[in-house]
Amino acid sequence: MALPAGEGVVSYNAAISRCARAGLYARALALFREMRGRGLRADEYTLPPLLNSAALMRGPPPAAVAALHALLLHAGLALHLHVANALVDAYARLPRAGCAAAAAARAVFDEMPRRDVVTWTSLLTGLARAGAHAAAVRAYHGMVAAGVQPDEFAVAAVLSSCAGSTMLDVGRSVHATAVRLGLGPFRSVGNSLVSMYAKTGALRDARAVFDAMPARCTITWTALIVGYAQNGRGRRSLEVYADMVRSGCRPDYVTFIGLLFACSHAGLVDAGRAHFRSMVADYGIAPGPDHYACMVDLLGRAGRLDEAMDLLNRSSTELDATVWKSLLGACRVHRNAELAERAAEMVWRLDPTDAVPYVMLSNLYSRARRWGDVARIRALMKARGVTKEPGCSWVGVNGVTHLFHVEDRGHPRAAEIYRKVEEMTERIRGEGYVPDTDWALQDEAPEGRQRGLAYHSERLAVAFGLLAVPAAAPIRVFKNLRVCGDCHTAIKMVAKVYGREIILRDANCFHHMKGGECSCGDYW
DNA sequence: ATAGGGTTAG
Incomplete structure (x- = not known):
């Protein structure tokens, strides 16, 4: 992993950048240590990919971004726009760090003497990633008010937040702005428009944007498939999928989530089974927990809880909480308390503070008029300090x-x-x-x-x-x-x-x- | 040689 002795800063920067792009984050950071050990100083080209690596590293020591922050302050690089932008993005990306990291991103942002569209977009996507879609939309308006013109990245990102916060009216106005700025032809903008309109229930608009797009990709087709499915038009999703295949566009992992989701919501059990098989056989895509969750929904809906369990028992991937929550949902509908308890246990094994199983079990017992069990679940919830989100x-x-x-x-x-x-x-x-x-x-x-x-x-x-x-x-x-x-x-x-x-x-x-x-x- | 985006989805 070491570079030959005598290599300079430029070689290290190039190597670090390559590692970061390839997702070899730990290696990028190791190269940086080696570089410093040889007495070379980081410059404005070293830090962005390093910050990126520190933020994206699996199981990261949360201090890595902060340490780089301290280092770049010392090196006098804090005012460099690319460096500062990367810093805002890195703080906004830290997983599970929540408020503290968001506040840190904000603090860096606030102290920047100059902000460009990338700065604002980094902040915006950080907020969106944390689920603060309304705040992300406010950031977009803040950017426009500050006289920074949105580009296709910013527009795509804010449209996604409009969808996430169901702000159809704002989404429409962003759409108009995008067209005015000449951003309409960008595929990313079209993709996020299709998704935004579909997610806010404006299916006709979603379709109109889709039809008007000069070029489509897997993401475009997937957005429309999911859009129809979410709006209860699962059969239409399958038609769109057929068109997609006919057009020569290759479905991916996400497309099949949407497709199985569509089959599940439309009650198309046979089609769902067929597509699940086709995913592996025709496209070589290994089913992930999301696909299993859809299949459990699908089979559960048809009352085939045994088949669903069978499928899970034969699965080769690690199943996550969403799968067990799907099973819980199916048990709720079919009032199968015994299996529901087992599914709830599986969710709790992964996260005992997840409120969903408590609520589902409580509702299930409530419907069965098993008040003693309702009280037991509530007591358990209270004892474990779990609170459910108020409706x-x-x-x-x-x-x-x-x-x-x-x-x-x-x-x-x-x-x-x-x-x-x-x-x-x-x-x-x-x-x-x-x-x-x-x-x-x-x-x-x-x-x-x-x-x-x-x-x-x-x-x-x-x-x-x-x-x-x-x-x-x-x-x-x-x-x-x-x-x-x-x-x-x-x-x-x-x-x-x-x-x-x-x-x-x-x-x-x-x-x-x-x-x-x-x-x-x-x-x- | 360096920074940001769009499709899952609970």
Whole structure:
């Protein structure tokens, strides 16, 4: 690994850069140590690939980036734009370091005397990576306000955050800006537009962008396949896949996740099995945990829990928590408490603080009216100090997001909204709606349970949508968790009775509700 | 010789 004696800084820089590009991060850092041992000083070409390596290294000593930071301050390289940009990016990339690293990235960013589009994009993607999509969108606006013109990298990144935070209106305006700046022809921009429109439920726009793209790649096709699947149009996903293959574009690992996801959501069991086999046989792609998770969904949906278990037992890859959570979901639908307990154990073995299994088990027992077991799960959750994310729903009207929690009275129009909820309940009762109180929390009195159901966050958001969204437009509601079964039934009926299209996107999938039907086919 | 992006997805 050593370079011949007598090599200079330029040779080391080139070697370090090659290692970093090839993903040999530890080796890049080792070369740097060797270089310093020979009395050579790092310059502005040495540091960017080093910072990159330090941030991306597997199981990194978290101090590596900070140590390089100290070193570059000493070397007087802090004001070099490429170096500072790499530093912002490195801090923003540190895995699991969370707030501290984000704050460090921000601090470096704030102290830079000059920032270009790369600086802003590094900050933006760092925020997006941490799941702070709304903050990423704010960073984009900050960049524009600072007079820095977005390029195709920045636009692609912010569109991805628009999708992540379901900001369709902002996404549309970024789209317009991109076209104005002449960025429309970039494939990355088209790809992120297709995905953004699909993820915010605007399928027609996704398709229009796709059709207008001058050139497509695997990512483009995959985005559309996933887009249709997420919106309950799994059969259409399969048609798109057929077109993709016909066009000569090769599907990859991600494409098959989307394709299996589509089969699962559309209940196409045979097609799913066939594509799973084809992935290996025709494309030589080894199935990963994501593919197994899709297959478990698919088989679970068909009630074939045994076949799902069989597939998992024969798998050659290491299975992760998502697989066991899929199995839990299937158990939830088929009310198989025994297998669910085993799946929950598998999740907890990997992460005992994951709230999902507790909630799923609790709901499952609740539906089975096994209150003792519900109490046991809750006690376990409490003892282990696990808290679940509070459920909330939101709806965007005229660019303003209105957020609701359960029994939330904080909205300025709360009185009106609650009257609307009462009216909704009355009108759907007339259509035969009966509250399914098994979905309510069990520690409430029966009448309290019904009341609690009526004021779930998704109902409040729909009621507000009925009040505030023009009659011709669909009501787009988003929920951070899975929609409750009773709300699903109720909102479907609301869509019918009020003659409205309601698009509810929950943590798992889209629900396009119209005329009493839902695109999810009542399986989610 | 150096810095940032787009497709999974819970």
